[in-house]
Amino acid sequence: MILLNIQTSPRGSKSISIAATDAFVEAYRTAHPDVTVDNLNVWEEGLPEFDSEAIGAKYKGVAKEAMSDAESAIWRSIQSLAARFQAADLIVLGVPMWNFAYPYKLKQLIDLVCQRNFLFTFSEGKFGPLLKTRNAVVIYSRGQTYAEQSPTPHCSTIKKAISTFGFTSSA
């Protein structure tokens, strides 16, 4: 089985969210020795920009229209990123709070892979799941408190995004 471990802090060994997700992954590996871990650190991945070519490729990909060379190249990158989500049996995501949101590189990843008919369907105004896994583990970190009433929009935005992909279980 494949566990996709998405890290979104650039702080490497100093990162709390990476330490927490790594601890989860190691415990999971102990319980499931057959697991293959695919590490995707959004800062080290060399993600393509989500720019004019990427948006052109997105619309032409959906409409099955001919793409320019630049659009085809970015579309291949998007497909290979999406394939890592499609292959995963479990997705683990570490999310630090940055200025009441999540790190902008994670938004870049979301905008790249959040493609209709890759990760989800959209028909008659409704989203439907396409990923084989319904399980995601999300581990949040922040400098301040998680007490009730404390604003945690990085949590609610991520919950909204992953529920679009059909996940029924996250933490």
Ligand SMILES: Cc1cc2nc3c(=O)[nH]c(=O)nc-3n(C[C@H](O)[C@H](O)[C@H](O)COP(=O)(O)O)c2cc1C
């Ligand atoms: C650019 C930046 C913005 C931050 N903004 C907030 C914030 O709005 N609220 C908060 O509680 N912590 C904030 N923090 C603190 C981090 O959420 C906290 O240190 C977290 O553990 C960082 O995750 P990491 O250790 O995995 O990098 C911020 C940190 C950085 C670097």
